[in-house]
Amino acid sequence: MVDFKQSKYYVNREISWLAFNDRVLEEARDVYNPLLERANFLAITQKNMDEWFMVRVASLQQQVMIGLDKVDASGLTPKQQLDQISLVAGQQIKNQYQVLTRSILPALKREGFELLRAADLSTTQYHFLKQFFEQELLPVLTPMAIDSTRPFPFLANDTLNIGVRLKKENEKSEKYIAVLQVPETSGRVIALPEENQYILIEDIVQLFLGSLFPGYTIKESMVFHVLRDMELDIADDEDTPNILQDVQSKLQERERGRIIRVILSHTTSKSLMTKLIKLLHVDEERTYRVNGPIDLTFLSAWLKLITAPELHFPSFTGYTDSDLVPDQLFASVRQQDYLLHHPYDSFKSVVSFIQTAAQDDQVLAIKMTLYRVSGKSPIIKALGDAARRGKQVTVLVEIKARFDEENNVHWARELEQQGVHVVYGLRGLKTHAKVVLVVRREDDAIRRYVHLGTGNYNDVTANFYTDLGLLTSDSELGADVASVFNILTGYSDPGYFHQLHMSPDGIREFIYEQIDNEITNAKAGRPAAIKMKFNSLSDEQMIRRLYQASYAGVKVQLIIRGITMLKVGLPEVSDTIEVHSIVGRFLEHSRIYSFENDGNPKVYLSSADLMTRNLNRRVELLFPLKNELIRDKVLAIFQTMWDDNVKTRVLQADGGFVKKDRRGVVALNSQEKFISDSLIQQNKQTKLESLAAATQQFEPLNNPFLNEEQGNES
Incomplete structure (x- = not known):
């Protein structure tokens, strides 16, 4: 019998994740993708890697710091994993910048969209930026000197900063060091007066940096980006009675986590780089030098300023089944189950399910789980409306959803103020299930309507995440879901489920x-x-x-x-x-x-x-x-x-x-095939609706479409 536990049968988790991010990077290289979509894929690889460093690499560093040397399934200790990560991630970062400088930026320039550096500016552009700097940036910039009386300042997570090496006039020494955080108040990318020409905010600051240090000569300036350990460690014991306060407290602590990665310009001198690494208390293995703009998420900001629909994927709106419109929704689901395949089927049907329940006088209660929702969620509004109408509304808001903790705390408070009973998840467990239960009185009987899904109740991400969902009034599933909520909100051990597995x-x-x-x-x-x-x-x-x-x-x-x-x-x-x-x-x-x-x-x-x-x-x-x-x-x-x-x-x-x-x-291309199928469904429905509208213009006896019997008679 083969020993399936052998480490040679397993790939390291982190190396596998990097391979996935490399597949996303391939989409940025793929010339068959629209140009602005390629740029967006490149920005996504940066965001992906940032989150991975803040959680997974940070966790490995913590294990090394406490001396943990337990091997993973692939046989590697935390230290060995970090060593491999340093090499593989370093190469992937180089590949990202090759895609940027050799492919994306030249292609954008050919399309007429140009990202300028200081040396490229015309006299008119220079004077425009000088005025912009003095009016918009200078008032908010804070240069921070580093010396015996002024220690190295705290640099917030996920920020761009500028390191400066200076020489005082009439002195030979170049020992003076300062840093300043690049402000976020004006955005990362600034549009120049000439159409479709842009410049990065950090380049503007560096261009006029001398005005911040009168009496000194700037010998060197460089841009660097810092990431901190952002893992949220919530206690699982009973010492903290209020989990909401615990999360809020931990969110504040997290902002001051250990720095786990620094990316800086390849032009940085060895002396300044060494000084910064020491001051930031970061390992040199987590310091990466790049040839191009620091932090590729600037591409996301730039794309928002560019209007060129032909350089994006064609717009697409998912299919909405006419059976699932508000006045027919409950009757339709009572007759049969409905499968929803998002985004090819519009997520509006799910939103409508909750909105219709909120406004229906026969609905007695709504219960649901929320893991991630959008910033202006129509679902949150519908739940509040339902509570104000006197319905029993219970929502489990998972306030430990990674990087959505603050947003979910906000929505939990908002729902409570609207009269919704809010449960903040379970201690020691994250509630990741996606489920809605609607309890409705029909003909002196109680019927349960359920939505179960594979994805979050987020009306924004539902437009570009593929997910499946089921709308049903199946009595056994309804009873099972009711039992799930009893477990989540109270003390309950049903012993078994009819159909669900949990x-x-x-x-x-x-x-x-x-x-x-x-x-x-x-x-x-x-x-x-x-x-x-x-x-x-x-x-x-x-x-x-x-x-x-x-x-x-x-x-x-x-x-x-x-x-x-x-x-x-x-x-x-x-x-x-x-x-x-x-x-x-x-x-x-x-x-x-x-x-x-x-x-x-x-x-x-x-x-x-x-x-x-x-x-x-x-x-x-x-x-x-x-x-x-x-x-x-x-x-x-x-x-x-x-x-x-x-x-x-x-x-x-x-x-x-x-x-x-x-x-x-x-x-x-399976995704394009599903889009095509969705458009065919939409066209069929539009024709049927047009046909139905046309038939209403005729007298019944002259209408051959009403039914076969009348048609034959005429």
Whole structure:
């Protein structure tokens, strides 16, 4: 029997994550993508890497600092992981800047959009910027000297700063050092008077830096960006009775976390760089020099100033089923289940479900979970409206959602003020489940309506995240969801669910059972296959179970957007496992779990990825698709994605991802296919609505479209 625990069978989690970010970087290189979308992909790689450093790299540094040397599944200690990260991340940063300077900026210039440096400015532009500097920047700039009486200042997380080396007039020494933070009040990118010419705010500050240090000569100035450890450590004991206050307190502490990365200009002198590294207390291995503008997220700010629709993906609005408009919604869902595939199906149907419930006099209660919502969420407004109308409204707001903690604290307070009963998550667990329960009185009976989904109730990200959701009035699912809320808000242990599976523990054990069933079928010569789609695979025990399935001959197809610690092509270990990764216009976020079950497939959707945190330390839900039409539709969605040969990368035995060979094959971009299908649905619905409107202009007896009998009669 093969020992599936051997470290040679696993990829390091962090190196796998960097490989994912490299796939995003490929989209920035891809000349078949519209130019401004390529620039946006490059900005996304920077944002991704920043968040990864602030959490994952910071966590590894903490482990090294306390002397932890426990190896991960791939056999690496925290120190060894950091050493590998330094090399791989350093190369990826170089690649980012090659894409910027050799591809994106020249292409933008050819299209007439130019980012100027100080040396490129005309006399008119110089005088414009001098006036801008004096009026807008000079009043807010604060140069901070560093000497024996003025220690190195605190530099906030995710800020741009300028380091300055100076010489005092009539002195030979160049020992004077100062820093100043680049202000954010005017934005990162400034439009110049000439159309489509721009300059970065830090270049303006450096251009007129001398006015801040009269009596001194500037010998050198450089821009640098700092990131801090932003992991939020919430106590899991009972010493802190108020979890909301605990989170708010930790948010303040987090802002002063240890600096874990510095990026600076490649022109920085060795002496100034050495001085800064010492003052910032950052390891040299976490210091990266780049040839280009510091912090590539400036591209996001620049894109907002550029008007060129032809350089973006064509605009697209998802399909809204006419059955799910407010006056028909509850009647429609009472008749049948509805599958929603976002963004191809508009998220407005989900928003409408909650808004309609808020205004419907027959609705008695609304309960839901919120993990991430938009800054101006219509869902929050609808919940407040429902509470003011006297309905029982209960919302679990997960205030520990990473990097959304402050936003969620705000919304929790806002909902409370509107009369909503707010639960702040569970101590020791994050509530990541996506569920809404609407309780409605109908004909002296109580009926439950439910929405279960794979993604957040965020009306903004729903336009570019792919997710699946189910609208249903199934009585067993409704009872299960009611039990879930009783667990989340009170003291309840229902003992079992009719259809739902819930983590911690429940989803893991259920998936184990399904995999074991496939193994049994494979050994008996019956049809056996596993098809799954999710964001990340990093749970060692789950990988081991999939290896066991492959060893038994089960065909395993996995679509994984991000991390995968599993290896393919290992003899007797993963011979039958294939892994695809789709990175394209939309961020693949839906989670599908399908098992062949001897020719009678079982299909489930879930909020959970196959990561240890999702299976052990979060409240997640996995739910079945009982309706055969919906089940088959999801299987067809999976198959379309599996057949994608444009945006798919296939995992190789050496750990690399390679695009499919398309020679002699018709191109299939699954996301574009789903967009096309959605537009066809919209056109059909528009024609039917136009036809219905036209028929109302005629007398019934002269209208052959009313029904077949009247048509024949006429």
